[in-house]
Amino acid sequence: MLGLGKMGANMARRLARGGAVVHAWNRSPDVALSLAQEHANVLARGSLAELVAGLATPRLVWLMLPAGRATDEALHTLLPLLSPGDTVLDGANAYYKDSQRRAAQLAQAGLHFMDAGVSGGIWGLQNGYALMVGGSARALAAAEPFIKILAPAPDTGWLHCGVAGSGHFVKMVHNGIEYGMMQALAEGLALMNGKREFDIDLAAVTEMWRHGSVVRSWLLDLAAEFLQRDQALDDIQPYVADSGEGRWTVLESVEQGTPAPVTSLALMMRFASQGQGDYANKLLAMMRSGFGGHAVKEGEA
Structure with missing residues (x-):
């Protein structure tokens, strides 16, 4: 080994x-x-x-x-x-x-x-x-x-x-699917967290989903486990690394001409979490200010 x-x-x-x-x-x-x-x-x-x-x-x-x-x-x-x-x-x-x-x-x-x-x-x-x-x-x-x-x-x-080559190909696609599943769970839980007037217990929801729900999975098990300990996640930086297999999966979809929009968007969201979209967002803010006179927030990035 x-x-x-x-x-x-x-x-x-x-x-x-x-x-x-x-x-x-x-x-x-x-x-x-x-x-x-x-x-x-x-x-x-x-x-x-x-x-x-x-x-x-x-x-x-x-x-x-x-x-x-x-x-x-x-x-x-x-x-x-x-x-x-x-x-x-x-x-x-x-x-x-x-x-x-x-x-x-x-x-x-x-x-x-x-x-x-x-x-x-x-x-x-x-x-x-x-x-x-x-x-x-x-x-x-x-x-x-x-x-x-x-x-x-x-x-x-x-x-x-x-x-x-077929083993690593299947694993590459496996990881691309994983990206999409993780992104969907994260977005859904974020939506519930944002509905403040309902005061939804995310730990209780994810634990309930683990039993009989069509979205039950090991990823859901992991989410339920850490949400039991901490739902605020205040000490967690919003940075998600990508190991490379998601990129390879998206490249394969382009080479084949086979659409893989969920995997592609999940990969783009990881790039965004790494700050790769910050400069583009600054440009957007300046363009919006330029044509509409909208205020621009200034300060440290």
């Missing part, structure tokens, strides 16, 4: 608890050493060369590194260390076209490649992960025993979606 961030570390823990022996590497070696102290089935490796040398062939190397350069650099180092027949699986968030390119690159060296979109967040360690995997049948045969440990159950919660 290469990359021991929140997801990678917990996946290594679940694998170790499930009986797998995990050779773990991280750019910060202390993280791998700490994980090895937790469980005897985790072996900390100080370098990629040491990790590869410690694995019996045919090897399975599972990447959980940031998309882009970090993954490409790791593959560049790994390629001369691996042997034909070994399998590399990228389980981090990655653009599916990069996965297609990497599969072709590794195939030239006689290596198998799989891509796995992984969902489950910080709860995956306890509940299992949903895994959307792409790659050849040969690559799947190498990875399947470990996929079954990571999944909620050996026969549920994972799917071989098709050829290399």
Whole structure:
């Protein structure tokens, strides 16, 4: 397991608890050493060369590194260390076209490649992960025993979606749907919060919706949980990050010519929360003042 961030570390823990022996590497070696102290089935490796040398062939190397350069650099180092027949699986968030390119690159060296979109967040360690995997049948045969440990159950919660790239494609669309669902819940709850004369208890509403409602979901469960603790959210900054998969989903809709207005608008709202619309709003204020003489609010942004 290469990359021991929140997801990678917990996946290594679940694998170790499930009986797998995990050779773990991280750019910060202390993280791998700490994980090895937790469980005897985790072996900390100080370098990629040491990790590869410690694995019996045919090897399975599972990447959980940031998309882009970090993954490409790791593959560049790994390629001369691996042997034909070994399998590399990228389980981090990655653009599916990069996965297609990497599969072709590794195939030239006689290596198998799989891509796995992984969902489950910080709860995956306890509940299992949903895994959307792409790659050849040969690559799947190498990875399947470990996929079954990571999944909620050996026969549920994972799917071989098709050829290399298909797993990350399905996960990309999954995250685009997630953007839209989150935005719809947030807008609806904000509308109820704004109707002050009704004094609606949002915690009570979301808890009630969890039972029998057509909008029940894990996202609703999470909303109900934090609203029980705090409905005002005064200490929360209105900033919502985007990890990249929403952007890729919107780009795909443009390339296909397939309309995805909800996902697109949800992504735009995340940009707005990051202050990316502030300059445009200032221009709007000045134009409105220019043609209508309307007052402009001045002060710190």
